[in-house]
Amino acid sequence: MNKITLKARGQQFEYSCPSNVTPLRAARNQFIPIPTGCVSGGCGMCKVKVVNGEYEQEIIRSHDALSDEELANGYALACCMKAKMDLEIIAIEDYEKAQQESLENISGRS
Ligand code: FES
Numbered sequence: 001m002n003k004i005t006l007k008a009r010g011q012q013f014e015y016s017c018p019s020n021v022t023p024l025r026a027a028r029n030q031f032i033p034i035p036t037g038c039v040s041g042g043c044g045m046c047k048v049k050v051v052n053g054e055y056e057q058e059i060i061r062s063h064d065a066l067s068d069e070e071l072a073n074g075y076a077l078a079c080c081m082k083a084k085m086d087l088e089i090i091a092i093e094d095y096e097k098a099q100q101e102s103l104e105n106i107s108g109r110s
Contacts, residue, residue: 002083006048008034008091017083023048024078035091039079041065046078049095053087 004023006013017026024046027034037045041058044065051074058080060066066077078089090098 002053003086004083005086005088006032006034006091007089007094008032010094017087019082019084022079022081023083023087023089027078034078035093036079041077041080044077044092047092048076048078048089049092050074050076051088051090054084055087056082056084058082 002017002019004013004015004017004026006015006023006027013027013032015027015030015032017023021029024034024036024039028036035045037043039046040061042061042065044062047066047070055076057066057071057076060071060077060080066075075092076089
C-alpha cells in the first residue's frame, strides 16, 4: 500500500493506493476529485506532474495525451500508472497554474 499526496483543484489530498491499482482509480474509489477522462491513456485529462517518488507508466494510447518529452520530464497519466512507493503528484492544471504564478512573482519583483 502506497500513500499518494495529490494536489488537484487547489486542494491537497492524501490517500492510500494499493500497488496493483492506479492512483486515479484509488482516488475515485475514495471520492477524491482527480481530473478524469477516458481512463485508458488516450485523452490526457488525468495528466500529472510527479514531484516525488517512483512509478511505472503503463500504456499510453496517444502522444497527444502524453508526449515522449513529457514522459522524460516526470509527467505521467494517473489512469495508466502504478506507484512503486509513496508518490507526490500534482494535477496538470494545478501545476501549470503554480508555474504561471511563480513566473508572475519573479517578473513582478524586477
Ligand atoms: S483519463 Fe484519459 S488519459 Fe487518463
